[in-house]
Amino acid sequence: MQLNLKKNKASKQLLWIGIVSIVMFFGGLTSAYIVRKAEGGWLEFEMPVWFTISTIAIIVSSALLLFAAQNVKSGKSATTLLLGTLFLGILFSYSQIQGWGDLVAQGVYLTGEGSNASGSFIYAITLMHLLHLIGGLVALLITTVKSKQGNYSKDNYLGIQLASIYWHFLGILWLYLFLFFNYS
Amino acid sequence: MMSILVGLIILLSVIVLVQILRVNELVSEVKDQDPNEITDKDNNIQGILTFSIFGVLFLGFVIWQFKYWGVHILPPASSLHGATIDTLMNFTLGVILFVFFLTQPILAWFSLKYRGRKNAVAYYYPHNNKLEIIWTVVPTLVLTPLIIYGLNVWNDITSADTSNSKVIELYAKQFNWTARYAGDDNTLGKANYKLVEGLNVLGVDMEDDTAQDDIVTREVHLVVDKPVLLKMRSQDVIHSAFLPHFRVQMNCVPGMTTQFGFTPTQTTAEMKEQEGEDFDFVLLCNKICGAAHYNMKMKFIVETQEEYDAWIASQETLKNSLTLN
Amino acid sequence: MSEHHKETFLTKYIFSLDHKMIAKQFLITGMFMGVVGMLMSILFRLQLSNPGESFAVLEFFLGEKWAPGGVLDPNIYLALVTMHGTILIFWVLTAGLTGTFANFLIPLQIGARDMASAFMNMLSYWFFFAATIVLLCSLFVESGPAAAGWTIYPPLSALPQAIPGSGLGQDLWLIAITLFVVSSLLGGLNYIVTILNMRTKGMTMSRLPLTIWALLIVAILGVLSFPVLLSCALLLIFDRSFGTSFYLSDIIINGEALHNTGGSPILFEHLFWFLGHPEVYIILLPALGIVSEVISVNSRKPIFGYKAMVGALILIAFLSFVVWGHHMFITGMDPFLGSVFTFTTLLIAIPSAVKVFNYLATLWRANIRFTPAMLFAIGFVSTFITGGLTGIILGDSALDINVHDTYFVVGHFHIVMGLSAIYGMLAGVYHWFPKMYGRMMNKKLGYFHFWVTFISAYGVFFPMHFLGLAGLPRRYYTNSAFPMFDGLSDINEIITFFAIVGGLVQLLFIFNFFYSIFKGTKATENPWGSNTLEWTTPVERIHGNWPGEIPTVERWAYDYSKPGAEEDFVPQNVPLKEGETEH
Ligand code: HEM
């Protein structure tokens, strides 16, 4: 038991420090964005509505996940809530892709003649966020399956905790990026 | 054939080495010693070696290099700001060499003096706050003037007034330099990389009035004691305009213009007298830029006002060279 | 400990989860890459000292295409320099050094059975291995390996038209580095968590050996800076493969005007050096840790000023994040920023000086036992002083104007980072070899190896300062294009001579290493009389490290020659005697 607690703590720390390095990664990208923007020749454009939908989807998904974790802690099943989270996560990914479609329709391209760094940055950064999010989806999928199999109990829910930390982090990261694109 | 021979030789030497080591170990075994134990004799030999090689040979080599290779060091700067850099350099070098010749001998001396003996016991001395404070504070005190002095020189160089300087553009591309004088109006005509075509190697916008009197050249002539402002552009990759004799260096970056202002203080003729007939001021490329990076050069000539006037008068303005033929 | 799995050859030597085996995997891969990188430097040194001359070795290694008639091709010269730098910095002195000693020492010295996540640890090695394979593959592509310098500044690294190495070779380079960064991050996360969580009873932070402190700080540096390198490389990959304009602007190459506008190569430099500078400390700090340990053990004295040593490490690490601009003084950056970076850079000299004086104070009134490891540690102090001092010139923006990117820089960084870290690594190998393999390395070969290395290393790198002061730029295929450098050929010949001697003697070390693994004399449990916990483990090296209970720690690691003790060392697991105080 003692050893188990120690292990749980270590796993969470691993995740937290991993998150720190992801923060540095996006910190690098967004500071490149700021530096580049300050140099001028910057194309301004409207953020696609689909990104707002993404934002709502990911916030709601985080809320569902919170309830799911609550359920497990009090010994109830979390499978339905986890499925809901997973669904919203997929909706998020879908709306990201739709958002890129909107951007293209606006004439904002990733590359080629007439593309601008401001557009390229949006694509590159959101793509990187989406890649990290796909990792989160995989984690959620695993926890959902495990939850369905009844692998979690009142005193064994480390998997859900870890997945939650990462998923909430991705949500906050997206919120940061969304506000950053809109207001920086 | 050759490789087989080499392979054989390597194999043989490995076998020989193994045998030597085996014999060595067997001998020690007979004498009932551990061949890898560090004995007092080892400590003596290594202590003496450390002293003589760290403390005598190496330091002697350093002095020897200054004596015999010192001549290769660049001659004193041929520019106003360069002289201040040289003084700063000498001052810094003095401090550094002092610390170097203080600490390295201590290291060598301690290694000899305190080489181990079986029955000796080291002095248990885990810390001494006073000492540690001293050697935090002393380096700080030494560094403070170095930093302040250095920053002063840097500020003077970078904030020099260039409003009266003659403007010359250096244009870098794989793998050569082109220069452009701003002409009588001392203003460079606008340029755009999309306009580079045929004779217009710099992409100068000939619609621009200030471009008409610009002069494109393949070497740079400067008037002694007259300030110049070099403006750098690049066509393809990063290059760096390096004029070691003037203590001038600035990167040339595609998509932006950089600049460096200075005042030459010695003519080429004076330098030839001082350094030998072969001497010439030269511009090198100092940022890796491709296969012929090592061979990207342009001559700089510093001369008197009259010589310069005669030379510049013989050059064609862009208006003539681009539009008339 | 009942953690006994059935072991097959595959799980024991290849997909091992045991931190000690993973450490050896890192070490041997690192040594192999070290030989490759060193060989490259000797090949291009031949061209530098004898420009345009024909050498059979060049043709032998590079073939008719890259060394036609035995003369090195200029593009391949740059490719060799680039791969040499990349291999030594990342493969040998980051993965080879930290990977080896962090994996080996962290669990052993803090009293843990293994890493927090043994699986991640194994993964870290296999990512590194994959990176190695990709990098080695790039040596065999038609257009040659990456050639834009280890700093891969765009646009040169972005445009295959600018240099052939920026084609497929650069792609492979970027893939290799990405894998490498993933490996380092997996490793780094694990090191931090292990040190924070898995210490045995009594091992408080203030009793940690300095090696562990150094490795902890290195891991933190890595976790904070490698992701930024990744983001920097990512944008470059976009520019190269998808035609974006993050770093590219207004370019005509091969007579063709590119569409890219608005990008900034300077942006790349900022992102790159934000990693790049901490990276040189990622290389240096483990060596500082190892050397502190080796010097203390072999001086039979406590390391002088333990707290100051830790403080200096932390300060150096912190400062290393705010000095990156000293690589960019002459990019046309705001002169005020230049002043700030000069100031922060020169500040690093203070904690560095403290370290040096503390080492000297440790040697004072010591009872020095000259093992080969100790000689390398003393050699480290010498190169750290020499290289640190020339750094004061380079860090001063006004002086950097005329020495930036010259051979002065090459001399400086090889001495302070290359030699110091290599000495630290070799000291570590000699010192911990008995624990790694249960046998001793041959002492006489060790002495010979050290002296030839020490002499030839200074013989190679000290004269480079004079080349630099004569104005010779680095990354030049030959200096014969400029008459002003004609007088330098004797210096160049001496450098090449020492480079060959120094390179050959490393083969002797490798011989000693493998010979001793199989035939070296048997080691005892604690051959050096050390205090740290790894020396309480049995010579047989078992999975789980200690056969019984993990020892508890009762004191710091540096009670050497303590008055009142029976022997001149008191291991960390020996309880304090009645009335004895901790240092
Ligand atoms: C046998 C020993 C070595 C020799 C003879 C050697 C020689 C050289 C030389 C002459 C250059 C400059 C080439 C040029 O600029 O044209 C160079 C570059 C470099 N070396 Fe070494 N070196 C050795 C060991 C090391 C070590 C131990 C390191 C580890 C830090 C290292 C790292 C580098 C780096 C980073 C570069 C710069 C590469 C670049 O410009 O992209 N070298 N080496």
Ligand SMILES: [Cu+2]
């Ligand atoms: Cu160039």
Ligand SMILES: [Cu+2]
């Ligand atoms: Cu740096």
